[in-house]
Amino acid sequence: MRPVILDTRLDLDRIRAARAVIDRRFLDTPQYECDPLGRQLGCTVTVKLETANPVRSFKGRGTELVTSLLTGEGRTEAVCASAGNLGQALAWSGRRRGLDVTVVASRGAPAAKLERIRALGAELELVEGDFETARERAVSLARRRDVRLVEDSLDIETCEGAATIGLELASGSPAFDTVLIALGGGAMATGVGYVVKSLLPEAEVICVQPVGAPAMTRSWHARRVVTTETADTIADGVAGRYPIAAVLDDLLQVADDAVLVREESIVVGMRLLLEHAGLVVEPSAALGVAAVLEDRDRFAGRHVATVICGGNVDMDAYRRWAGA
Known part of the structure; x- marks a missing residue:
């Protein structure tokens, strides 16, 4: 067919x-x-x-593509907002390709997810509020640092x-x-x-x-x-x-x-x-x-x-x- x-x-x-x-x-x-x-x-x-x-989680399939693209462009950093799984996946793929990754997450996100983000070597910034609050902070960080903001679903x-x-x-x-x-x-x-x-x-x-x-x-x-x-x-x-x-x-x-x-x-x-x-x-x-x-x-x-x-x-x- x-x-x-x-x-x-x-x-x-x-x-x-x-x-x-x-x-x-x-x-x-x-x-x-x-x-x-x-x-x-x-x-x-x-x-x-x-x-x-x-x-x-399934998120690693997408972050593998994103980080491959970023390293191909010569970039060295990436920022994302995450409820937990995207942050882990970006941290894993970023570490594999030598990217410095910052993850912004809600302080109320599951502790297990936050701990694994840290364990994978990403910089983790916690905010009060929910995922949308984290997204706003990630946008601000990426703009201030002039680094790529990885946006789940939009990218x-x-x-x-x-x-x-x-x-x-x-x-x-x-x-x-x-x-x-x-x-x-x-x-x-x-x-x-x-x-x-x-x-x-x-x-x-x-x-x-x-x-x-x-x-x-x-x-x-x-x-x-x-x-x-x-x-x-x-x-x-x-x-x-x-x-x-x-x-x-x-x-x-x-x-x-x-x-x-x-x-x-x-x-x-x-x-x-x-x-x-x-x-x-x-x-x-x-x-x-x-x-x-x-x-x-x-x-x-x-x-x-x-x-x-x-x-x-x-x-x-x-x-x-x-x-x-």
Whole structure:
């Protein structure tokens, strides 16, 4: 089947070429049908395990592209705002290529994520407030230092790095008919969604976001940027409040639906992934499972793929949520 042509910022040839740039430790991650989980959910479930890599999240695929570009330009520094996972990934990729990395994060971010950012050698600056506050500070730092600001989802490399997950999903057998993707800033949703709709146009792409952090989902339904005053969810990795217009434009091209799920369903999803797949995941990684839990009839009998996008979780909090 010839690829479907979609009007987005992404490019299928660049995404295929990206595999030669990304460190192979981030590529070809485990992907398999999880029968015990499927029996619990009433559908066939394929999990794509993006925690089996040095930074325990999918973000390293994008930061490998970003840092390769920066070093090719002769740059020596980079700054980013992060809820935790991007900071770890940029620190890892930056250290590998000799870049000095500064990460700005909320003081309220999970301690485990902050500790790993420091352990990877990045300069970590903490701010009061949420991710959007950290983003504002990162913009200021990058401008003052005259260094590159790495912006997740806005920088096309972060989307096209994540899109390599879609290449691997689409090449699997048997083919799924639905993919459930955690939605935050949109890098993974637009990247994976773009590849899936290009190569498997009959598959349904559904983005999933917590009801406590609904900005991008509301924006998708409204077909315009909708911001929120607050974000309140345990899924810190997807808790943005200000969607990026260019990313929304891409998402409108590649997503068939965007749904919101409750905190209780996210917690149950984490428990099911532990009990029936043996996976310890952060809340964002359970959003796909939560979506099935909240609408079993919609997914009954279907073959659902879901990306387990991160495993960086504070274990004390995890024990409370999962009852482990």
